[in-house]
Amino acid sequence: MAIAGYLYFKVSQSAVATGGPVGPDTWPKAILVLAFLTCLFAIARNLIVSGASLPASDRGSGATEDRRLPRPLLWGAGLTVAYVALVSTVGFFLCSLLYLAGFMWVGGFRRSRALAAISVIGALAFMFVFMKIVYVSLPLGTGPFAALSHLLMNVMGIR
Amino acid sequence: MEVAQQLVAGLASCFEPVSFLALVVGLVVGMLVAVLPGLTLVMGVVLVLPFTYSMPLVPAIIMLTAMYLSGTYGGAFTAILFRIPGEPLDVPLLWDGYQMARKGASAQALGWTLFSAVFGGLVSTLAAVAMAPQFASFALKFDTPEYFALILFALTSVIALGGASMVNAFISLFLGLMIACVGADGVFGVERLTFGSAILSDGIEYLTVMVGAYGIGEVLTRLAQGFRGPTQQDPGSGAVSTKLPSLRAVWRLRATMARSSVIGTLLGIVPGAGATIASFVAYGTEAQYGKSKAKLGEGIPEGIVAPQTATTATVAGAMVPLLTMGIPGSGATAVILGAFLLHGVQPGPQVFMTNGDLVYAVFASLLLGLIGMGLIGVFAIKLLIKVLYLPEAVTSAFVVMFCFLGAFAARGSITDLWMIVAFGIIGYLFEKLRFPIAPMVLGCILGAQAETAYVTTMLSYQGDPTVFFTRPIAGTIMALALISLLSPLALGFWRNRRTIVPVVPPTRIP
Numbered sequence: 001m002a003i004a005g006y007l008y009f010k011v012s013q014s015a016v017a018t019g020g021p022v023g024p025d026t027w028p029k030a031i032l033v034l035a036f037l038t039c040l041f042a043i044a045r046n047l048i049v050s051g052a053s054l055p056a057s058d059r060g061s062g063a064t065e066d067r068r069l070p071r072p073l074l075w076g077a078g079l080t081v082a083y084v085a086l087v088s089t090v091g092f093f094l095c096s097l098l099y100l101a102g103f104m105w106v107g108g109f110r111r112s113r114a115l116a117a118i119s120v121i122g123a124l125a126f127m128f129v130f131m132k133i134v135y136v137s138l139p140l141g142t143g144p145f146a147a148l149s150h151l152l153m154n155v156m157g158i159r
Numbered sequence: 160m161e162v163a164q165q166l167v168a169g170l171a172s173c174f175e176p177v178s179f180l181a182l183v184v185g186l187v188v189g190m191l192v193a194v195l196p197g198l199t200l201v202m203g204v205v206l207v208l209p210f211t212y213s214m215p216l217v218p219a220i221i222m223l224t225a226m227y228l229s230g231t232y233g234g235a236f237t238a239i240l241f242r243i244p245g246e247p248l249d250v251p252l253l254w255d256g257y258q259m260a261r262k263g264a265s266a267q268a269l270g271w272t273l274f275s276a277v278f279g280g281l282v283s284t285l286a287a288v289a290m291a292p293q294f295a296s297f298a299l300k301f302d303t304p305e306y307f308a309l310i311l312f313a314l315t316s317v318i319a320l321g322g323a324s325m326v327n328a329f330i331s332l333f334l335g336l337m338i339a340c341v342g343a344d345g346v347f348g349v350e351r352l353t354f355g356s357a358i359l360s361d362g363i364e365y366l367t368v369m370v371g372a373y374g375i376g377e378v379l380t381r382l383a384q385g386f387r388g389p390t391q392q393d394p395g396s397g398a399v400s401t402k403l404p405s406l407r408a409v410w411r412l413r414a415t416m417a418r419s420s421v422i423g424t425l426l427g428i429v430p431g432a433g434a435t436i437a438s439f440v441a442y443g444t445e446a447q448y449g450k451s452k453a454k455l456g457e458g459i460p461e462g463i464v465a466p467q468t469a470t471t472a473t474v475a476g477a478m479v480p481l482l483t484m485g486i487p488g489s490g491a492t493a494v495i496l497g498a499f500l501l502h503g504v505q506p507g508p509q510v511f512m513t514n515g516d517l518v519y520a521v522f523a524s525l526l527l528g529l530i531g532m533g534l535i536g537v538f539a540i541k542l543l544i545k546v547l548y549l550p551e552a553v554t555s556a557f558v559v560m561f562c563f564l565g566a567f568a569a570r571g572s573i574t575d576l577w578m579i580v581a582f583g584i585i586g587y588l589f590e591k592l593r594f595p596i597a598p599m600v601l602g603c604i605l606g607a608q609a610e611t612a613y614v615t616t617m618l619s620y621q622g623d624p625t626v627f628f629t630r631p632i633a634g635t636i637m638a639l640a641l642i643s644l645l646s647p648l649a650l651g652f653w654r655n656r657r658t659i660v661p662v663v664p665p666t667r668i669p
Contacts, residue, residue: 014350020618022617024349026614027610031333032333045326072383077379080580099556103555107386107551107556109550136209137571
């Protein structure tokens with residue numbers, strides 16, 4: 001409800017005089033009012049009806065569940081965020097290689113040689129297919145990382 | 160006659176090398192995606208989307224449609240042989256399919272699955288070919304009030320049939336509609352909700368929402384639950400074979416196949432219903448009205464034929480509103496709509512006049528795809544099913560890479576990668592808190608169209624909202640939207656009054 005209220009305020013700032021019955025703020029405001037009313041309905045229902053008599057799907061989750069986030073999830077999410085943060089600097093190949101290896105390790109795949117081979121072959125295959133066949137300009141990185149990317153591109157015949 | 164000619168022309172275009180290759184690749188990848196429990200059908204179609212950017216439109220759509228088609232069939236193998244449903248839509252196949260396999264009749268069970276998939280697909284494709292021109296000429300009568308009513312109907316159907324809490328579904332939908340509002344609006348060109356950021360001025364690509372929520376979100380959910388190792392059960396290489404049923408056995412089940420084909424085709428057309436609901440409804444209908452309803456759940460062909468026929472029949476049904484009105488009724492068709500838009504084509508009634516060859520090529524590819532799917536099911540499944548032995552940690556790492564590349568390839572922007580990570584986390588939280596993702600995604604896709612239709616109507620009709628109810632077609636569609644929204648509430652109230660009467664008696668479900 002608070003978010004809906006805040007966004008309503010922000011949308012109101014985009015209101016301009018159009019001379020007609022509706023403006024650019026009409027539609028988002030209507031959605032935000034409906035979202036606000038939906039939340040209000042849910043809160044009122046929870047207050048009036050006891051949680052036990054609500055359908056399971058409406059009761060909310062996690063009442064009896066462990067609310068702590070599993071460690072692999074935190075590592076996996078952290079790796080994913082780190083990948084996006086670093087890919088421009090480190091370059092697609094090296095960043096993807098490290099990400100694939102890290103994610104597989106976090107996911108419980110611990111056969112080191114297979115993990116290393118899959119990561120290297122996977123990163124090279126992605127680079128080849130997307131740069132050579134689909135013509136996507138993937139991040140090359142900066143400084144020595146860019147030099148590595150250019151070297152690999154030359155080896156694979158990517159121009 | 161003209162339709163038949165165009166269908167033949169469509170078949171000819173499917174045999175062009177690039178289109179034919181796209182069809183084969185789509186069928187194989189769709190089967191692989193369906194076999195792997197970590198990958199959902201929608202996620203698979205999303206992951207293949209970037210490969211279609213540099214392809215011509217016809218092969219691109221053929222590839223995605225072929226994936227969608229074979230994805231409704233491939234999961235049957237793991238459900239019947241390993242008791243692992245590759246997709247939620249495969250769950251009803253466990254009940255009788257796995258029981259048949261345990262009795263040593265796995266080849267017969269797979270044979271029934273294949274026959275049902277091909278039969279259901281064939282009936283619904285022919286029905287779709289016959290219906291689509293009527294739908295399109297009807298849609299030509301639509302003005303903006305009718306379009307707004309139609310989009311509203313699509314959105315309310317997704318909420319009503321989503322199976323989750325309606326409050327959660329509404330919040331998911333409103334979030335999607337608000338995401339669609341970010342950036343300059345389509346009528347006045349005024350920026351909204353950009354928070355002064357130049358990146359947000361262009362709006363949020365719904366592709367990033369789809370890839371993030373369905374792809375990254377699903378991987379994070381499974382990571383939190385703990386990835387599974389390679390499949391331990393081995394049915395033995397000799398057990399993976401398909402034995403088609405005799406004509407006499409097929410004739411005996413004609414009523415089941417007819418019923419399920421109709422259910423699948425109709426539920427395919429209804430936005431938001433889709434293959435999973437069709438599969439359960441067809442099984443439930445068989446449990447209530449079938450000749451062998453007392454034996455259902457013990458491993459009889461009817462328990463395989465009903466869900467599989469309906470599931471595959473939804474594919475052609477779902478293509479009708481997509482191609483004739485531009486309304487995607489499911490996650491997979493939403494991605495296919497995305498492929499159309501990325502190639503600069505807006506599906507709708509006009510597409511029949513401007514791109515009629517494309518429409519019939521899609522339908523023809525469904526017919527060819529059914530044949531190809533059958534051939535793969537008989538001859539290549541032993542090979543394909545080996546992907547089950549890949550650890551989920553490996554496949555998931557590659558899924559995330561595909562998500563990154565899919566989002567990056569569209570605009571070459573790192574911002575889009577941040578977007579998919581953000582929507583991936585939202586997707587994970589949605590799964591955890593039991594909010595459905597589909598309303599948010601459809602809200603993102605249809606939000607801009609809904610706003611344009613609404614604002615244009617208000618400007619054209621002097622701000623009179625009654626126009627949505629007083630025009631015959633718009634009023635009828637609005638009434639349908641209202642009924643679809645209120646019917647689950649009424650049904651819930653009625654069930655509470657009469658104690659719970661499930662569609663399928665739980666005692667029948669092993």
